[in-house]
Amino acid sequence: MRRVCEKIVEGILTCSGFVTSVAVLLIVVFLFAEAMGLFNKKVVEEGYVLAVNKANPVRRLSALQIKEVFDGEITNWKELGGPDVGVTVFRLEDITAYFSEEELGDEYERAPRCVSRVVAGHPGIIAFVPARFVEKDFPGRLLDDECVSFGEVFAGKEWFPTATPAPLFGFLPLVAGTLWVGFFAILFALPFGLSVAVYMSEVAGRRTRGFLKPVIELLSGIPSVVYGFFGLIVVVPLLQRVFGLPVGETGLAGSVVLAVMALPTMITVAEDAMRNCPRAMREASLALGATRWQTIYKVVIPYSVSGIASGVVLGVGRAIGETMAVLMVTGNAAVIPSTLLEPLRTIPATIAAELGEAPSGGVHYEALFLLGVVLFFITMLINLGVEYISSKTGRSK
Amino acid sequence: MDKIDAKHVNFFYGDFQALKDISMTIEEKSVVAFIGPSGCGKSTFLRLFNRMNDLIPGTRLEGEILIDGRDVYDKSVQVDELRKQVGMVFQRPNPFPKSIFENVAYGLRVNGVKDGEFIRHRVEEALKAAALWDEVKHKLKESAFALSGGQQQRLCIARAMAVSPSVLLMDEPASALDPISTAKVEELIHELKTEYTIVIVTHNMQQAARVSDKTAFFYMGSMVEYDDTKKIFTNPGKEATQNYITGRFG
Incomplete structure (x- = not known):
């Protein structure tokens, strides 16, 4: 009887594993199938x-x-x-x-x-x-x-999906906007995230930590619309005033909001990685006459570098894929950005904003799916890259 | 001459008294073994010598521990300076996630030594002293994790010696090693005692008998007996010691 039960449980677990992977694969296949239709469509509007x-x-x-x-x-x-x-x-x-x-x-x-x-x-x-x-x-x-x-889509510098007679689907401004915002978001978030993680795992007392940790985890529970709203009401006017801009909805506003959003993930993961540094390792360093700070930056951080890297990647992933907050604060002008102080538009924001008005199965609709595929590849590449880096540093150290 | 002089040491983890009125002196360039059942306080006592217990919150010390006549718990003592003088080898090999060379050089680097030639020289010396040089001299750049457990432990000993301490504390240094590696570490202790004062905590009574000049038996936070190793193992003064070394408990 017990054996039968165990078999059943095993079966259920196997099934759920397979169902999940099949579902994921189906999503990817669906994405690709919808997207590839774009290249069979005519340039000129149908009919x-x-x-x-x-x-x-x-x-x-x-x-x-x-x-x-x-x-x-x-x-x-x-x-x-x-x-x-x-x-x-x-x-x-x-x-x-x-x-x-x-x-x-x-x-x-x-x-x-x-x-x-x-x-x-x-x-x-x-x-x-x-x-x-x-x-x-x-x-x-x-x-x-x-x-x-192909060339017109991937090297195209103009995105006019509803232009007649021939819409333009140049992905460059959107890809550039996404990477631009994501890059600066990480640039802003990294120093803060790392210092908070180091502070929480190495410096803060038990009580301070007990207070900070839930607060930071609370941040990741805030819906992104709320962040967007906050950005729109606080960050955007602030930037407009500080930099004397005609509009405050800029890549900078997007980066700042995204940085705040990426922080909790980054901090939590990096902090966990650092706390996982074995006590024996710290003691060994201290026993050799190293000070606490020498121990932190010569032993604890190198030891947890792969954990820190994965925290950063999860943050990047969130920043690149984030839709709502960016849509609300970046101004959504599909131009290739050259400074941080101009409006730009990201891939997810474009998909969210335009999918509703793109006729199903039409050329615009398929272009948006292709954008989804591009986004998928960007995040996948980042993940692979960091996995490679962390595996490499983990081995050589 | 006495290297270490502990006077009426009481030590508390919160409300729990882990050490009860322990006094002992350790001669320079001798090997002293601490034996006793688990939880008897021998590791705690050992870790007082280089103030490792400072890391544990809520601990309290009464009494004095003098090394070279100076109270190590005095306010004027810099903990990192003290730890340079009193090296430590831990129970499990705990190399850093760095190369073999950098592991040994670590102590020198954190102490501000910049001279590359000197560091290379010291690393080689320490590795030779730890009887590891011949095994690793071709692969100093490789990760320390690639070494076997016994090699890692000898690497940790080399690492501790590279900063030229005068006292070496060993907290069950061979408990995670196989018999051959253990024999190598013991041999090493024999050689090192010409230059270092060594205090070793061990569960293995044969090991204590083999390597030490004097042995202290701890039980329930008290030091039951402290005498020449030979005497402890052949003719102990206390019944508890007798029972322990003959394996009747512990």
Whole structure:
């Protein structure tokens, strides 16, 4: 009977182990499956086409070029490798400027005819029209349908996911924003975290520690929205005043808030690691005539370096993946940051802010999933890197 | 000449009295063994000599411990200076997570020695004195954790000797070692006593008989008997000692 019970318990444990790993794998697979669809999507919005005059030799345009053309930044076909002709941008809603309502018909039933006439009549035209408005004997030429390219996504410097006719999904500003904020958050948190950890494990008396530890652990229980709110109300105006900025919502505000959020994890893990340094090791050092501080920085810290490193990584992980607080205080401008005193936007904040309005299965939606994949890889790389470092230092010491 | 002179030492952990009125003198360049059942206070007494018990909160000492005629608990004594003079080897080998070389050099470095040539020289001397040099001279840069338990313990002895103490305290230095390593450590103690005053705590009575000049038997916080090792093991003055060394209790 007891043996059967044990078998059952063993079975349950095995099952739960497998179910968990399968669930994790499924999440990763789902993420990848959704994300990879992006590269099969066309640059130009679905159901629409770009058309030019037959005489125009330009065959294809990149998403960035399309955007610049429609934003009026490129005004001559010369810049796109075509003839020296001015660009005329045409969207379907512009058609009323060319034709009267009667010519178009009550239900726009004659609109395709009109589109053809416009395209045929203007050598510099570029028309962005629904595919169903293109007649069978269309006098112009449709630009080649390009798929979203790898390079444009990963090396793209502009993130305009809702631009028409061609949205831009340049990941660089978001990746840079994430790393930037994360890096400075760690830079701010590290000295504080380490000193508090050293203080708590080595210096503080039992009573002080008994007071500090729960307080610091309490910090990790505060919801991130509350941190964001605190950042918005306190940190942002403060930075604005101190640095005389037009807006206080900057990368610096994000880093500060994230640093505060990463502290509890960092302190708790690093402190535990240091307290785990065997008493025998400390005594050996003290017995050789080392002072307490020499013992701390020559024996205790080197001994617990891998624990401290994992504390830092957990902190980094939290900082990189943190969404809500960053979303609230960084200003969310998708530009590549060059200083800490300008707004920026992180990957998680982008996903959180935009997923709600991105049509499911659309190109924007898939781009957000790809961002998720990128975030996944960033955190994974950091974890692997630190594991490598700590295993290496652990062995050679 | 007396190296260590303990006078009426009482020691308390909180309310618990761990040592009761212990007085003893230890001659310079001799080996004294402390024996007795677990919890009898012999380690506690040993750790008073280099003030290791200071680390434990809530302890209290009465009486005096003089080393070279100076009270080690006097306010003018710098604890780290004292510990340089009174080295200690612990029960379990406890090398630092550093290379073999750095382990031995540690004591010199924390004492502000910067001269690399001198450090190298001292490390070699200490390793030779600990009979470890030939085994590790090719791999001084390797981690101390790569050594066997016996080698680690001899490394710890070398580490303690590198700072040139005059007294060496050994708290059951061979209890975690196999017989061959134990024999090596004992041999080492024999050689070291020409230069150091050695106090060794041991559970192993044969070991005490082999290595020490004098032996003290502790029981329940009191020192029952303290005499020449030969006398203790052949003709003890007290019945309790007799019972203990013949294995009737403890």
